[in-house]
Amino acid sequence: MSELLSVDGASVAQPLKPLAVVLTGTENPYRVLQWLRRSPAAHLLRRLALDPEALNHDSLDMLPQRAATAYVRGLLVTAGILPPRDENLALLTNWVARTVAGLPARQASLIRPFAEWHIIRDARRRSARGRYTYAAHKGDCGNVLAAIVVLNWLDSQHLSLRRLQQRNLDVRAIDRPTLRSRxxxxxxxxxxxxLCPHGLSIEHPASQLPGHFQAEDEARNELLRCFNDTMLPLDLRVAAALVRLYALPLTRIVELTDDHIRRDQEHTYLTVNQHPFVLPPKLARLIDDQLRHSTPRHRTRAGHRYLLPGQSPGRPRNPLGLTCRL
Structure with a gap:
């Protein structure tokens, strides 16, 4: 550990001592040694330890945003070396900066103000209210990409935004219906x-009524499997049971922490949107077992344990990856 987190190889640098505590506090020492020897995150951490000036969010943002970078950032935040921030908002702002930098000047002059003063500004409001999720970040990136697609399409039609007409939009809505609402x-x-003529309109695609329904017996059997099938991974049993019982979206489930769980002498309650509801005893026990897997690395900015922690410290499970697993 001293070799990893020191400049001279003899002792851990003073600013990094909290990180040494996090790395050695609760983990199996053999797993930590294996991580130190093989993990790209450990190699990155060693480089940063040699340059204390690089121990900040801005320096990490300039690195390639790979899993190792996210992991090291999470470790530094967990140890208190870096201040906590809304990582989903940071993902959006950094992605916008990189994307706009790669655009032609003519497009960048339109996309930059749209992204910064409309998309990011609204994202900051949602973040201040504590509800800016990973799915929201992906949706906002999609809206910026859709704007770029519109400008590319205008170029292909030898049109400018000011000369856009309703008939052009109608034709495009037929050719590219999936991009219409975006x-x-x-x-x-x-x-x-x-920037474009008044009176243009694009209607949202008509919403379709549900057309696929699951038989009650099938849904019940799947729920019983979540409760009783110990061959299934515990995290998937918990997530699937919450979907089956309460129709909670995965984007909401991954944000759940131990702070959402309350108990009295008779029942265990799960609070969602400030509304508590009683958990079945079997599900309550599954959730308790799942929370026991959390370590100090799996804490929110407020210090609560994630029910479904992600690979990076201080981050919840990625709902897209969880969808694939389910």
Whole structure:
């Protein structure tokens, strides 16, 4: 550990001593040794330890955003060396900066203000309220990409945004129906700024009523399997049971922490959107077992344990990966 976190190889540098505590506090020492020898994150941490000036969010943001970078950032935040921040908001702002930097100047002059003053500004409001999720970040990135697609399409049609007409949009809505609704935020933002003609409209695709229904017996059997099948991974049993019982979306489930669990003498309660509801005893026990797997690395900014922690310290499970596992 001293070799990893010191400049001279003899003792851990003073600013990194909290990190040494996190790394050696609760883990199996053999797993830690294996991590030190083989993990790209450990190699990155060694480079940062040699340059204390690089121990900040801005320096990490300039590195390739790989799993090792996210893991090291999470460790440094967990140890208190870096201040906590909303990582989903940071993912959005950094992605926008990189994306806009790669655009032609003519497109960047439109995409930059749309992204910064409309998309990111709204994301900051949601983050301040504590509800800016990974799925929200992906959706906002999709809206910016859709705006870029609109500008590329205009170039292919030898049109400018100011010369766009309703008939052009109608033709495009037929050719690319999946991108139709994604174009709405950009056009709505452009219209009051007189960047495109007034009166343009793109209607949202008509919502379709549910057409696939699961038989009650099948749903019940799946729920019983979540409760009783010990061959299934524990985290998947918990997530699937919450979906089956309460129709909670995975984007909400991955944000659950021990702070959402309350107990009295008779029942265990799960609170969602400030509404507590009683958990079946079997599910309550599964959740208790799952929470026992949490370590100090699996804490939120407020110090609560994630029910479904992610690979990076201080981060919840990625809902997209969880969807694939389920």
């Amino acid at each position: 174009s709405i935020p950009f056009l709505r933002w452009s219209t009051p700024r007189r």
